[in-house]
Amino acid sequence: MRVAFQGERGAFSEAAALQLWGEAVEPVPLRSFEEVFRRVQEGECDRAIIPIENSLAGSVHHNYDLLLQHELHIVGEVNLRIVHHLIALPGTRLEDVRRVFSHPQALAQCEQTLAAMPGVEVVPAYDTAGSVKMIREQQLTDAAAIASEQAARLYGMEILRSHLEDVPDNYTRFLALSREPVVPSGPSKTSLVFAGKNVPGSLFKMLSVFALRDIDLTKIESRPLRGKPWEYLFYLDFAGSMHEERCRRAVEDLREIASFLRVFGSYPRAPQIWPNNNHQAL
Template identity: 50%
Template sequence: MAEAKIAFQGEMGAYSELAAREFFACEAKLCPTTTFEGVFSSVKNDESTHGIVPIENSLTGSIHENYDLLLEYELPITGEIKLRIVHNLIANPGVRMDRIRRIYSHPQALSQCKEFLKKMGQVELITVYDTAAAVRMIRDGQMRDGAAVASAQAAFDYGLAILRAGIEDNQRNLTRFLIISKQETTPASDPKTSIVFSTSNVPGALHKSLGVFATRYINLLKIESRPIYGRPWEYLFYLDFEGDTREERCREALDELTKVATFMKVLGCYEKGKEVDGRVYER
């Protein structure tokens, strides 16, 4: 069997890398990309066998770009994992907290540490494309007045010091990551299905669409709306529900949905992801 190659957005030490290592138990080659679209493109063009992308954070909400990319690239979701995000304030060895004037990180990470950063006083918050990249910038620039918000793995990889650990606003800070691949999967247990659909812009259309699940006692886990490009005030609805597309009640619900919706597509049927704590790996 060919070696699995996993594309993720960011640099080594990014939270996406930690999620990939936990999901695939390190039995894969990890392939960093600079953008989320790069992950999808890598899988589509057979440069990687799988991709992993964040889709939702428990504190700051959905990553809308990745919902759009799921539909655009038509790659099935084959799994998910929920990683507890522990943010750390990281600086070059010997730098004191009272010397910090600039803090670098991904905007999502900064947003998840708002309360701690407020207490830092008059510091400049500078956004970069990746948390691990922020740590590398601190090291490469030999900054004595700058720090980064990132994972303990990134601090370990670049040989920097953790000034303060666990600075996120809430310890129940979880990010849900989706696994994508060209090959669909069959969940062995605890199945979950993701779909996308649109409705006519008429009274009761969404109610009828959701009713196909309610009448069959299918539990809905999440619904997210996204604007349809070029059609103002019309929306796509991304929906997750408990169940397997092989189950009769789920097949019937989806069949009925295709009749009441103007568009419907199954994005993937996969096993519900477990919650994990990220570990620091030796390279």
């Protein structure tokens, strides 16, 4: 199964694909998320895996926009524990590092740690593993990358420091995409997007279709509605499947109220891999 993902071999997206599909995966690393979506939509790849949100840095907004622009279905999700490593050429000392490269999301997740490294320039790059590959290819002796342990092994590099993430509970949620939908069995989740009329109480009325049926909303994200300044699309996830009557009726009621609605798919819900903390106050 050819699986498209953004980045180079050794990226966290590849690890998510392997966790979801195992040895069936034939990795297809690509430069951009746009290319990832295009390859699957045009049939050049069977599946895609994309990051959609991180527990520290928040949502990957661009991927929400791409979901709307392409006719793909969400067919699965993966929750991946993210451990960031500082990786450099073999023989490089920590005090030699003057530049740190990585994807902006990874840099954001390590912001406090990097701020405590005086004299180090932080350089955004298109990929975590791609930063490791670049340092190796260009033999940059004053540089390091933030990436996975797998990336260090894959490119024959050295880990100078581990656990760079500012908070140990660092998780990224990935979505699996396909041209065809799936019928989930067991615990499931559904993702959709909708827009409402710009009138008082509109959002309350639209969300009430779920509350009245005791349907758990697991995520809601607003994005600007193009061509209509200060109006918004709402991306929503809820626990349950469109094959359950109460969920189907809730979405049917929402469709009657909303000015626009599209269901991205129902899919198996990934197990929780983080400990419960009872929502302790910050």
